[in-house]
Amino acid sequence: MAKIYESVPNISEGRRPEIVAEIVEAMKAAGSAVVLDVSSDADHNRSVLTLAGDEEGLFAASMALFETASKRIDLRAHKGEHPRMGAVDVLPFIPVRGATMADATALARRVGEEAARRFGIPIFLYAESATADNRKLLPDIRKGEFEKLAEKIARPEWKPDFGPSVIHPSAGVTAVGARPFLIAYNINLGTNDLAVAERIGKAIRMSSGGYRFVQAKGIPLEGRGIVQVSMNLLDFKKTPIHRVFETVRSEAERHGVPIVGSEIVGLVPQDALLAAAEHYLRIESFSPSLVFENRLETER
Amino acid sequence: MAKIYESVPNISEGRRPEIVAEIVEAMKAAGSAVVLDVSSDADHNRSVLTLAGDEEGLFAASMALFETASKRIDLRAHKGEHPRMGAVDVLPFIPVRGATMADATALARRVGEEAARRFGIPIFLYAESATADNRKLLPDIRKGEFEKLAEKIARPEWKPDFGPSVIHPSAGVTAVGARPFLIAYNINLGTNDLAVAERIGKAIRMSSGGYRFVQAKGIPLEGRGIVQVSMNLLDFKKTPIHRVFETVRSEAERHGVPIVGSEIVGLVPQDALLAAAEHYLRIESFSPSLVFENRLETER
Numbered sequence: 001m002a003k004i005y006e007s008v009p010n011i012s013e014g015r016r017p018e019i020v021a022e023i024v025e026a027m028k029a030a031g032s033a034v035v036l037d038v039s040s041d042a043d044h045n046r047s048v049l050t051l052a053g054d055e056e057g058l059f060a061a062s063m064a065l066f067e068t069a070s071k072r073i074d075l076r077a078h079k080g081e082h083p084r085m086g087a088v089d090v091l092p093f094i095p096v097r098g099a100t101m102a103d104a105t106a107l108a109r110r111v112g113e114e115a116a117r118r119f120g121i122p123i124f125l126y127a128e129s130a131t132a133d134n135r136k137l138l139p140d141i142r143k144g145e146f147e148k149l150a151e152k153i154a155r156p157e158w159k160p161d162f163g164p165s166v167i168h169p170s171a172g173v174t175a176v177g178a179r180p181f182l183i184a185y186n187i188n189l190g191t192n193d194l195a196v197a198e199r200i201g202k203a204i205r206m207s208s209g210g211y212r213f214v215q216a217k218g219i220p221l222e223g224r225g226i227v228q229v230s231m232n233l234l235d236f237k238k239t240p241i242h243r244v245f246e247t248v249r250s251e252a253e254r255h256g257v258p259i260v261g262s263e264i265v266g267l268v269p270q271d272a273l274l275a276a277a278e279h280y281l282r283i284e285s286f287s288p289s290l291v292f293e294n295r296l297e298t299e300r
Numbered sequence: 301m302a303k304i305y306e307s308v309p310n311i312s313e314g315r316r317p318e319i320v321a322e323i324v325e326a327m328k329a330a331g332s333a334v335v336l337d338v339s340s341d342a343d344h345n346r347s348v349l350t351l352a353g354d355e356e357g358l359f360a361a362s363m364a365l366f367e368t369a370s371k372r373i374d375l376r377a378h379k380g381e382h383p384r385m386g387a388v389d390v391l392p393f394i395p396v397r398g399a400t401m402a403d404a405t406a407l408a409r410r411v412g413e414e415a416a417r418r419f420g421i422p423i424f425l426y427a428e429s430a431t432a433d434n435r436k437l438l439p440d441i442r443k444g445e446f447e448k449l450a451e452k453i454a455r456p457e458w459k460p461d462f463g464p465s466v467i468h469p470s471a472g473v474t475a476v477g478a479r480p481f482l483i484a485y486n487i488n489l490g491t492n493d494l495a496v497a498e499r500i501g502k503a504i505r506m507s508s509g510g511y512r513f514v515q516a517k518g519i520p521l522e523g524r525g526i527v528q529v530s531m532n533l534l535d536f537k538k539t540p541i542h543r544v545f546e547t548v549r550s551e552a553e554r555h556g557v558p559i560v561g562s563e564i565v566g567l568v569p570q571d572a573l574l575a576a577a578e579h580y581l582r583i584e585s586f587s588p589s590l591v592f593e594n595r596l597e598t599e600r
Contacts, residue, residue, distance in 0.1 A: 006592065034599045052596040096592055181592075188584070245581050261584040267592040270570065273577035280580040281545050284488070284561040292306065292396055292481075292567040296352040299334045 002054040003099035005107065006181065007033075007062070009049045009091045011069050012084045014040040019072045020047050026068040027051065031060035036267070045080025046089070050266075052096070055107050062091065062111045066119050070171035075146040085142045085149050086172035092127065094181050096269050104178030105129040112176040116163030122153055122173040123162040129177035131161055138175060146172045180213075180235040183272060184265035187229045187248050190258040194220050197227035200251045204229070204244060211247075213239040226260065236269070242276040270294075302354040303399035305407065306481065307333075307362070309349045309391045311369050312384045314340040319372045320347050326368040327351065331360035336567070345380025346389070350566075352396070355407050362391060362411045366419050370471035375446040385442045385449050386472035392427065394481050396569050404478030405429040412476040416463030422453055422473040423462040429477035431461055438475060446472045480513075483533040483572060484565035485541060487548050490558040494520050497527035500551045504529070504544060511547075513539040526560065536569070542576040570594075 013019050017040065024035055033053030040047040051061055066088055073087035091111065095104040105128060112123035130136040134157060144152050150167045152158050159165055160173065167173055189197055197218025204210040205217075213235035221228050229248055233239060249259050271288060278286040288294050313319050317340065324335055333353030340347040351361060366388055373387035391411065395404040405428060412423035430436040434457060444452050450467045452458050459465055460473065467473050489497055497518025504510040505517075513535035521528050529548055533539060549559055571588060578586040588594050 004593065004596065034596055036595060036599060052592065052599075241581060259582055261582050263584050264586075264590050267595055268590055270591045270593050273591065274573055276577040276581055277573040281541060281576055282559055282561050284563050286564075290564050290568055291570045291573065292352065293304065293570050295336060295567055296304065296334055299336060299352075 003095070003103055004052065004054060004097040005058055005099055005104060006094040006096050007051045007053075007058050007092065008094070009051070009062075009065055010089045011047050011049065011065075011073065012045065012075060012078050012080070012087055012089050013069075013073050014045045014047050014080065015042050022072060023065060023068045024049065026064040027061040030064035031057045033057035033061040041082075043080070044082035045078060046082045046084065055103075055110075058093065058107065059111055059114075063114065063118065065091070066115045066121065066171075066174075070119050070121065070168065074170040075172045076170060078146070083139070083142050083145055084172075085146050086121070086168075086174040087170070088121075088174045089142075089172075090126070090138060090175045092177055092179050094179060096181060097271075101128050101178055101180070108176045108178050112174075113162045115174065115176070116160070119168070119171070121163055121168045121171055122160035122165065124173065124175045125161040126175040126177040127179040132157075134158075135161075135175075141175050149173055180237065181269050181272075183233040183236055183241065183268050185231050185233055185241060185244070185268075186263045186265065187231070187245065187259055188221065188224075188261045188263070189227050189229065189252055190260045191227060191255070192220070192225050193255075193257075194218055194227050196252065196255045196257055197229050199255075200229050200248055201231075203251050204231075204247055211239040211244065214244060236272040236275070240275050240279070241272055242279045245276075303395070303403055304352065304354060304397040305358055305399055305404060306394040306396050307351045307353075307358050307392065308394070309351070309362075309365055310389045311347050311349065311365075311373065312345065312375060312378050312380070312387055312389050313369075313373050314345045314347050314380065315342050322372060323365060323368045324349065326364040327361040330364035331357045333357035333361040341382075343380070344382035345378060346382045346384065355403075355410075358393065358407065359411055359414075363414065363418065365391070366415045366421065366474075370419050370421065370468065374470040375472045376470060378446070383439070383442050383445055384472075385444075385446050386421070386468075386474040387470070388421075388474045389442075389472075390426070390438060390475045392477055392479050394479060396481060397571075401428050401478055401480070408476045408478050412474075413462045415474065415476070416460070419468070419471070421463055421468045421471055422460035422465065424473065424475045425461040426475040426477035427479040432457075434458075435461075435475075441475050449473055480535040480537065481569050481572075483536055483541065483568050485531050485533055485544070485568075486563050486565065487529045487531070487545065487559055488521065488524075488561045488563070489527050489529065489552055490560045491527060491555070492520070492525050493555075493557075494518055494527050496552065496555045496557055497529050499555075500529050500548055501531075503551050504531075504547055511539040511544065514544060536572045536575070540575050540579070541572055542579045545576075
């Protein structure tokens with residue numbers, strides 16, 4: 001069975017659809033990787049692309065991405081609300097099926113090294129692939145943005161992992177790395193009292209004492225007259241969906257409020273939902289290879 | 301995305317492993333279908349093969365099955381505890397992914413028609429593919445077994461769906477049809493009182509007033525000093541796993557007994573576990589295409 005990854009390149013172009021389309025077409029033409037989603041934001045002047053594929057497919061798509069984006073996007077002329085430092089601003093690789101974080105890091109290193117060599121773009125390895133503490137978090141790497149990066153990367157502690165200690169004149173620098181799958185998961189509450197959703201969000205998010213890999217806030221769903229706990233689950237293997245769900249249920253109950261539903265925004269790895277089924281059905285010795293389709297995939 | 305089926309041929313040979321191996325090898329060599337399991341029973345003198353594949357792969361494997369089994373198995377010399385009527389006794393096709401019951405019936409008809417034409421074996425369409433009420437259930441078709449079938453199929457109401465109204469002299473007749481996926485699912489109870497498992501089995505199985513698509517009985521797990529509700533779920537779309545689980549939980553609670561675990565024997569379709577996750581997490585507008593791997597499969 002091939003190891004499958006997601007990749008979510010963020011590019012610094014969200015206002016010229018023809019440029020975004022050209023970059024997407026180049027990535028599709030490069031090989032077997034599949035483009036699952038393209039989402040552009042004009043205010044941010046930024047697009048988020050979602051790809052899936054194996055190592056070879058994503059390597060080829062990444063090279064096409066760097067080649068086309070560095071030709072068509074000039075950071076010297078770029079304005080937008082979102083902080084940015086490169087034409088390809090950030091390029092994460094996410095292990096989804098049959099692949100480990102070490103595999104994803106190996107892929108990130110291979111892509112970063114080759115992009116630096118071919119296109120002269122300085123590359124920082126970030127997140128799970130970071131080679132030093134100061135480059136684990138994107139905001140730390142990106143601080144100063146394109147305009148001040150030239151000076152920053154000349155300093156020894158900001159020497160890029162690959163490529164020159166000089167920014168690419170128009171394409172800036174890029175962060176490449178491995179990270180866990182991010183699940184956007186929201187739970188809808190049977191009340192219109194925003195304070196309840198806000199209190200629950202506070203209870204479960206890391207920043208105020210909750211779960212390590214949860215970001216959460218309360219928001220109103222105006223159209224439905226109810227409120228929602230809106231969440232990002234940053235590592236579903238360590239903070240699983242069902243644990244978050246049960247904690248939200250318990251906190252809501254204390255206010256006499258029921259959970260009326262939940263929603264997955266975007267996509268979710270099969271393993272995240274299988275883990276929920278395993279938990280609630282109390283399945284002993286569970287393995288994803290008990291699933292018929294997975295077994296067929298393995299045996300082929 | 302290719303439509304994927306399971307097929308579970310039962311053959312009337314469980315004592316000569318070299319014959320079973322020859323049949324399995326012929327099926328593997330025929331095309332792309334994958335043999336997931338082979339299970340022989342000497343007392344029954346019968347083997348159950350589990351295959352997976354798309355329509356073309358399973359069609360080719362089925363032809364190889366009929367060809368090899370009808371050469372190597374002679375019902376005139378066959379003895380065993382399990383009732384039987386053919387060298388290939390029964391050949392079901394089960395829709396697993398992307399395929400409907402109507403698709404599986406079309407495949408069963410295609411296989412049955414061609415097997416009758418090539419090998420002169422009378423074919424009864426059974427289960428969801430049956431063309432008359434009297435041939436829906438295997439025991440009704442098989443009644444009289446090989447020895448009395450010659451006389452039985454000469455009667456108008458037992459005219460085969462394909463092939464001659466005369467049994468194949470050595471290979472008998474075969475039932476071919478479409479049916480839902482069978483999930484073998486057991487729930488372990490935190491007690492050594494067999495009567496509790498027996499009462500719960502009775503409460504949930506169809507035969508004594510329970511769910512339409514559940515067979516169940518209570519059995520002791522000697523090694524662990526506990527008891528188990530052992531079940532076959534015959535149509536998980538109509539009687540889903542989580543509903544059975546919750547009913548067993550509720551019935552066990554009335555006896556003050558907890559569920560300590562559950563087990564899936566063999567394989568389970570992804571959709572059956574996704575339905576459990578959807579239920580417990582109360583996911584709104586759920587679709588299997590929210591699963592990353594399924595989406596990738598569709599887009600490829």
